[in-house]
Amino acid sequence: MYPGQFEYHRAASIKDALDLLKRYGDDAKLLSGGHSLIPMMKLRLAQPAHLIDVTKIAELRALSESGGKIVIGAAAPHDAVATSSLVRDKLGLLAEAAAAIGDVQVRNRGTIGGSLTHADPAADYPAAVLALEGEIKLERDGGSRTVKAADFFLDLMTTAVQPGELLSQIAFAPIPAGAGYSYQKYPHPASGFAMVGVAALVSLDRSGKIASARVGVTGLGAKAFRAGAVEAALAGKAADAATITAAAAKTADGIDALGDIHASSEYRAELARVYARRAIQAAVARAKA
Amino acid sequence: MKITGEQIMPAPRQRVWDLFNDPDRLARLIPGCEKLDKLAPDEFAGTINVGIAAVKGSYAGKLKLDEIRPPEHYKMLVDGKGKQGFMRGTGVLDLTPRDGDPNQTVVKYSGDVQLGGPLMQVGQRVIDSAAKMLMGQFFAAAEAELKAEAAGAVARQGFFINFWRYLLNVIRSFFRRSS
């Protein structure tokens, strides 16, 4: 309940933050909403010597549309994303996932950049960011690089962010008109994290067949992932219950599922299949509507 | 908490045994070992640093080997602790040539480990994954090491340090809970 001592730095700009990161190296942690970091600090499991607060950097909080992309600033709180009319209109799946995170207090404070870089295996955002093929921009001393969502999550709480880098924004192509989407989550009864969460984005062709499907899954394994086998089993097929059920049955294939007292790995895998089916069905229904 | 698993290594049993008894080389496979002291021929004490996400911790541990039967079997007794938790238990390692291919070795491991303390108390939902991740990294590196050895590369580092590091990884693998 009582964090250890640290020095607090407030970065005025991205450059400022990068300079501080460079100066303090491994002893520093970036602080955004702090909803993953501060709980660990209160338990003294994390005791960084320096915290670099990036939330006052205006450009990191912006939600904007430019060059045909929707750009979400890394320090945008979940609630801002969930309630933004821009996001709801053009990236409805992201808004749905944002609205499913934790509770209102957490959504008011936690940020998308913080969630993605922490890469909790049960976080909601990664499923949607994977399905929406977000492009994650990482700033570093003297430049920046962009990492595709599919290449971002490496392992348990491990991402492509390198020491000295700062996640500044995530860019998305808007969801095409006529596509359907849904984020379906089974919340952990105690923590509210996703026991499983499935984000589905489905486009139908003129004949009503599935032109393409993208399915992001969180909560099941050590990291969020795109369910390639499910997507492949949907592409080009009729958007009917049998197809969807058969495709969703592949959701957990090859995944080493997490387990705890509330859901063993075997049960989690089944939940993933059920929730994938429900998410895809809901997405298809929306696409047809 | 019990753990069992097996992994196939791309080398004959004796070479895998040698690797698993050569801390010089194991050191390259496993990060985090800070220091290691040999207390007796079959007993060691050391310190490692492990970190996942913002959670970093330093652990001091003791390790005792038992039932050593080269090149196929040993048992270890582990007792490690840090501010963030402790681990305590036993592990058994068995090496057998793979059926039909003496150039590959099946590494079977099993253990029974108790974990406790603050980290385990708040991290139980991810501790399996953490163990799997570290275990996976270790075996991937071991495989690379054996391949490199086959290609003629020579190991350079100290025996015991690496041996200890290897064992710590095995211990970490026990974080995988058999629920």
Add this chain to the structure above:
Amino acid sequence: MAVVPKFVGERIKRREDPRLISGTATYVDDVRLPGTLAAVVLRSPYPHARINSIDVAAARSAPGVAAVLTGADLKDKVGGIPCVAPAEHIPFHPLLAQGKVRFVGESVAVVVASDAYKAQDAANLIEVDYDPLDAVSDPEKALADGAPILHEEFGNNLVTRALVPNPAVDEAIAKADKVIKFRIVNQRLAPVPMEPRGVLADWHQASGHLTVWTSTQIPHLLRSALAAVLGLPENRVRVIAPEVGGGFGAKLNFYREEALVGYLSRMLGKPVKWIERRRENLATTTHGRDQITYLEVPVKNDGTVLGIKAKFICDMGAYLQLLTPAIPGFSGLMMTGCYKIPATSFEQVMVFTNKMATDAYRGAGRPEAAYIAERTMDMVALELGLDPVEVRRRNFIPKDAFPYATCAGLVYDSGDYNTALNKALEIVDYPKIRAEQAEALKHGRYVGIGVASYVEICGIGPSVMLPPKVPGWESATVRMEPDSRVTVLTGISPHGQGQETTFAQMAADAFGIDIDDVAVVHGDTAIVQYGVGTFGSRGLSVGGAALMMSVSKVQDKLKKIASTMMEAPPDQLTFANRTVALKSDATKSIPLQAVVDAAYGWKMPIPGMEPGLDATSVFEPTGCTFPFGTHISVVEVDPDTGVVKFLRYVAVDDCGNIISPLLVAGQVHGGIAQGIAQALYEEVVYDENGQLVTATLMDYAAPRAQMLPRYELAHTVTPSPLNPMGVKGVGEAGTIGSTPCVVNAVMDALKPLGVRHIDMPLRPEKLWRAIRDAKKA
């Protein structure tokens, strides 16, 4: 002058609420004394270990640190934590571990510093060298040969063995048409009051006086225990239970930290405060339940239950708290529920394990009993192919049989079980929902209807039923002040129940004054006469009865004085509208104030009468009250996931006469919520090595709003003859009825699949597995 209304039985907003909703209430952590130091306790991560050494040097020299103590520093200087319930083996229960730790979270050292941040900094510098020992967390394994022994001096892990034999049960088993055998588990639960525990102690050196603010349900009993442990005279110890943020039985206790902080304040001569953190709360505040029961139930083919034979394995944890070994007794005594079961016998084996102690938790023994009785009724119905409602009706104690002596030796005060059952059935429209259930099944939907008719034991009670140091009586002082307003000092210690309101309702009506003219004071041993406390749904039925005794003493005095002033016999007088009036003619009255003036005046109207208007009374109940009712829930189980959804929840409770309908509803709602939580969500989990897995609220699933149904309440009223108000108590009823009700509903939903019983909590995964396995078969 405006007419003063009647308050009893009306919907009255609580008197407590303004301070609570404005954020100005004072819980322990809100008490501010200048110079207060903060204590942080260092706890064992090991379930069982020998302590080789503790190095506190670095901690002692850390910034802001005033003291660091370990068990060695306390040895022979303070007493241990008492257990007042009888048991064969009662171990010494130290304030800080003495050479050995026996459960995760056991206190090992304490650091006192200028603030909690600094105390935590220093605590992290303490090095403890532990030698881990094997641990045992399964109570059935704890008694096996070779099990690790917690307290070596006893040679085994047995706390005590209680045997209540009855050869009639074996005869019933021999002659029964059928004997139904099953094993059920009341899992370990954590009470989780929203306010964790907390203690502030302030030693005054010059007067040798210790004041302790603590979050407790029993300030007076705690004062006695604290004085004994610290070796202080009881009249030099003042215990204050300020605002208390929920207890649920967990604060019906005396804890290490309460003594430790008192000791530290005395040692340092400064106020010392310790505030429990939630991890400590889950690990070191008493748990509840944790009973395994093996049942043999002889029945006739028509559903008549001939007896119950039970064996209980009760997990007491590593040490015994105040009442730990007393709790299971209620489960054995009450396991026949509302049924006239001619013979019962039970054996209870209580054992030590490497876990936190169990003790009272909302219901304390009776939820376990009701679960046994109500699962038994459903099991009988299932085995014999009868309707669960019919089985209950066949076995109910009939309405005309009260007072009814059970075969376990209890006397039920009053009851009408069939009426409550019928009312609940009527509200849910039982035939209709059964038809809907059958229809749903045709569409692959698993709907279940659960019935539970419970009876519980409240108003505890006659002191002989309780251990000597936790008596069953209660006290109250009523003082009519010179301005004719009334102050009530009650020995109970409400912490959310609302007796500042209900007692004010009762006193106001009794004296014909406004509720605003009554102040109810509790929870301060320096102000309130010795009392017992709030637990076991006794506040109103015992504390309220004491109040009414004192009320009537003051009334009598007022009437005597008034009779001289009005020239009417005292028994012809009554109180109404701030007057003393003739019963026969309310227009013939004198102002109450005039009578009060006389009572406090320099010249008493009655020679020899003592001036003043106060009375103190103690009510010793002659028996317990037995509230009852029927709960019915309708649930649907999702066969894909095992998730349970509520369709209806109906509760018909009979708590006798009702003083405050609003507060009764609140008690029932909260009780149902905790009972549902046991049925579906909560469980304290230790792994097989004694490690606590549910160490935070990230894993311990206390339910949120979305996880609970909307409750539909109704009542029947069967007054208790045992107290002047005819009340029975309602604090635990909801918890007791709801757990079996929900489990019965879920099992009923899965009945078509051949599922017989699944142990609580009915986590979705367990149900999913049962459904999957049944479909496979």
Add this chain to the structure above:
Amino acid sequence: MRVNLTVNGQARSDEVEPRLLLVHYLRDVAGLTGTHVGCESTLCGACTVLLDGKAVKSCTVLAAQADGASVTTVEGLAKDGKFHPIQDGFWEEHGLQCGYCTPGMMMAAVDLLSRTTNPSEDEIRHALEGNLCRCTGYQHIIKAVQYAAEKMRAAAGR
């Protein structure tokens, strides 16, 4: 370090350690003990306050992060000696027993009512998922929020 905050409408400037949590700042520095601590894991919501008008769990915010912000605690709900409608609702509908969760519960409800004026029962249950109550079983809390919503709608309509 120095932090400048507006707490319940009053500007403050205080020297604090960077590690000080906002809830401890409010309780121990500003002396506002109506905001409670109920867990360590950002789950129970007892510490909920409004930070620039939005409900946050003050146990998971550093006082340093709140620098420059405006904080409303339970003590700031009543205006001109009159209870806020949410306070009236909790009182009227018996939305509290022990009262420990109540301040946080009310602050979360105020956030909800700032977003929607006529929430359904389901919406209220959903909006309060970040707040644990152990006494009431939630039903009276839901009624309390509905009472406040109605009262606020009526006031706005006038």
